[in-house]
Amino acid sequence: MRKNLRSFALVLVLGLAALPALASAATDLTPLERQVRHELVLLPYHNLFDNLEFQVNGDQVKLSGQVVRPTTKTAAERVVAKLEGVSSVDNRIEVLPLSTHDSQVRYAVARAVYGSPMLSRYGLGARPNIHIIVNRGNVTLKGVVARESEKSVAFLLANGVSGVFSVTNDLQVERSSKS
DSSP states (O other): HHHHHHHHHHHHHHOOOOOOHHHHHHHHSOOHHHHHHHHHHHTOOTTTTEEEEEEETTTTEEEEEESSSHHHHHHHHHHHHSSTTEEEEEEEEEOOOHHHHHHHHHHHHHHHTTTTHHHHHHHHOOOOEEEEETTTEEEEEEEESOOOHHHHHHHHHHSSTTTTEEEEEEEEEEETOOO
């Protein structure tokens, strides 16, 4: 019981520590962009193996990225199209091909990245910060990390997984509040 309480407290503290970064990123968005982002984040099957991106141009929304399930693609379009102020949705989300090899690589890369003491904090919570996209053995890392060294470690760990053909490191390093 005591161990569970300690784990819960750690998750709560780390989750609260991430709030300022999330709040500063959300303040750069227009009200419609915030609504679109909110709806996409709340999709029920959106997980660390999916990458959803969007662009808002007036009342038009362009969806892009990659997802494992076709239902995630259609659900993203459906929830965004229902938003007030959206006149059209251009859904360019790619559904990744079904592959046993890719599924094995996804989980192996996730274990390697989130199993690292340096990166394990990014796996806490319902929506991990580092997204792992695998298409025919080629891995792309998407998301935001705090330091350049974490970006490099994620790349090295993903590249060391058996069955990975290549790794594209699209992780962004968050802006420092001191600069």
